[in-house]
Amino acid sequence: MGFDPVAFLERAVPVASNDGVSEMRTLLVETLASHGADPAVDDAGNVVAARGAADPETHLVFNTHIDTVSPHVPFERTTDAGDDVIRGRGSCDAKGPLAAILAAFFAVEPADDARVTLAVTPDEEVLSTGAAALDLDADMYVVGEPTGLDVCTAAKGRFQGTLTLSGVASHAAEPQSGVNAVFALERALAAIRAFDDGRAAHPQLGAATLTPTTVEGGAATNQVPATCELVLDRRSVPPETAAAFRDSLETAVRDAVPDDVGVAFDLTERPTPFLEAFATDEDHELVRTLAAASDRAGGSGVVRPFTAATEASYFAPAPVVVFGPGVLADETGAVAHADREYVRVADVRRAADALTDAVGELVGAN
Template structure:
């Protein structure tokens, strides 16, 4: 079953031509809105720039509410559209206009009956997720469009970032013991970083969390004991760790490890939206089983696995949530998404649309039982 008069490939080839890097998504959003309205779908754009459309019963009366989500912004720079047989190249082809084309096709094709089907397309996913943070959808099931090679991804690590500030006291380098060397305290800090997860259990799907030192800054003069040092760390979390839980645990571990005369403060990077935390959906959930089987029937592998990048899917958990779509983050030659060689297979776009349509048809019908 396909949406009458809608071809996901035609939509995709037009969408990839539209530059939607950074916050400049107005043209792409207009194209999406026009596509929906031309098929008599009522569309709203909220104050956060989200494009929203729903079908079926009102939310208060529906038997099940299924939400389809992806984003229209892309990372810079814009990479021009090219088509080579079955392959479309260009910025956004796999991240995430290919998944958007498949989700849109399924949304238009499926009659939700007494259930409710919502399409929620966000801006700003690649930066601060201001669109997704503003959503209030109360869905029962969520499908988030990202390049997964038609696998059903049930979990993803979160990403936190913060700056550790160490405070000592300046002194002449000829008399180092007369001061407190903040840079020297990094020796103990880096040991904490290396061993922070040594005794923590790995997640059954996502494996171990990671903690990586990324940027360091300290010292004011080459002949002076440095009074200050700052270290930025990148945290890739696994459930059930939260951003605040990590912050307090890491600060406490550092405080215990460094000399008492060194001041310690650790702050998460200030941002207007919550960090993308880790999420995990039961691999045996009906949503996972139904979409995986539909992906296999459509010609994909339909594997069930974690997603390897942080995603706005974390904002929808703990409701059952999966990540799914055509395209890959990387292949045997290297990076695909966010790279100059970004591409997607048109055959897989059609397969994803077919799988989503079949799975959604089944899921909304099951909601009526």
Template sequence: MSGAGSGFDPIEFLETAVPVASNEDVSEMRDLLVSTIEAQGIDAHVDDAGNTIASKGTDDPETHLVLNTHIDTVSPHVPYEREPGVIHGRGSCDAKGPLAALLTAFFAVEPAEDSRVTLAITPDEELLSLGADALDVEGDMYIVGEPTGLDVCTAAKGRFEGTISLSGVAAHAAEPQSGVNAIGALAPVLSVIDEFDADRASHPELGSASLTATMVEGGENSNQVPAACDLVVDRRSVPPETATGFRESLESRLREAVPEDVGVEFTLTERPTPFLEAFATDPEHELVSAVSDASRAAGGSGDVRPFTAATEASYFAHAPVVVFGPGDLADDEGAVAHAEREYVQTDDVRAAADALSDAVAALVT
């Protein structure tokens, strides 16, 4: 039973947590989280990056399992509503529902003498992942709470973004040969984008990477040969590609394709934290088996599949990591997470709590 032995009820927690707006400021939600942990007699602290951290078990473990999710939500805040079997409101499935399930497992487990379990909850996953980037917790395995419909997700594509900048020479449109048309150079650039992955093998779990032109800007006057053109591209990567490797490879291909009299440069969009890169955990790892078996026993499918959205699991992929939780990113009617109709079913929250409790116990006791 969810929360057995701890006096913690994940549904009661959700009924308190979902009404708390955490789209612009997580302070109130973090205070609730800290007080919830301390009510179980467990010390919790907030680090300089705003991460909430609590641990159980030895300080020198042979096995260290980290449970992670986030307390921030996207804007705008959607008010809490309750109906039988369903909790509506912003954060109900992304990711306060998964948080409730993780808390249940954390409170219930009593690690073996050589094991440790750490709860590490980040404050800004929906924005820049400043918390995850600064998190000073080294685990041997990670479970990241996100809405997966009780499936076990072992991989996800990365997402990079950057701008291709083309530079030419301005001239009167009546004498186009006297200038160098930066917009005209888009033709070979678009060909490079279309063919960029033609010779690359697809990933066994994630399929093919993609490169998509998403925004373009160029020219200053309608009667002038344009001297500059910028094209923004979206990259969905698969292992083992890194952001740096992608940038170098694309810029090299562009330089080969673009006429010599056109300047070309590709720069990744600046951000204070690393991009969320692709990751893939071995589906045969004990972490995957433990969560999959527990999900199936709790009433879930136990299916193992990729996750379809960006997630901070990328920051922890130096070790085996899975993504798991109640709720769905979308259902048959459309978007759920980040949507006005966001909801989670209480039976799924309890099933996730039971599954995680069993999985965590199997891994560290």
């Protein structure tokens, strides 16, 4: 029996996977097994299946995720202004892309020297422990996310850290006897505003951003504050790494504030690496082939950056693209992660056709 990506999506969206992925993972494993694959679930909860040569000359990996954000939004299929639409949590992020990927995975017949691997992760929306545990060595990666059928070749990274300014507490009636950490924040913020001055914008991603998000300081209203903490959100571009950002930010603030103020900048502790920026050459065969296939299937054929951080960064610097049906936002507002999350049925089929076409050309038997 052939695989119908829309029928699969109608089964997948009603399965809540915002508070655990066990039921959704079971559905995926059963679907793979029923279509002749031999799926395995590794210790990190990834579902992995492969087709083709054991020692390939060309290896392509499909990746996406089965977890969703909260709250769960019930499944609904409607017709809006002539569009057949599937609504509900995960419809575009990322069960719609998963449905399209499965169609291509089942359809492709790898060449004798080629291999196609499917690797579906369980916690992309949280800490990406699944993706961090994957041990893959492939020539090309396609990551399923809602891109509106555009081929996305780059994305900014996301780092987060806390800047701590340390002073000396004293009575507010004698402020000169202490060192006011909140006063030091003024110069620290000036250094943060100027942090990227003179840095060249990335040709695909533009400029990095650095945004103060929360601030806390002081312990009592009649006391000179001994500490002030500022949380910073960094959206990075290549080649900046998390460690290099940490060091350069701390140095910039240290140079800006008075010598009697202590400065420490610590990246937020997490069990997996931060999602760093990545960029794939737009002239790579993977990009050109998928863009042309998307165009033939009724997509735009547009090549552009992705606007959110993704697990694609774990696969770089190998060539990696992000692709799938659905959009993060439309002219009305947010779609992915919103109560109105949806995907157009026609776009799911177009994505499946585009991926099948492209992967057949890249690794399929002649």
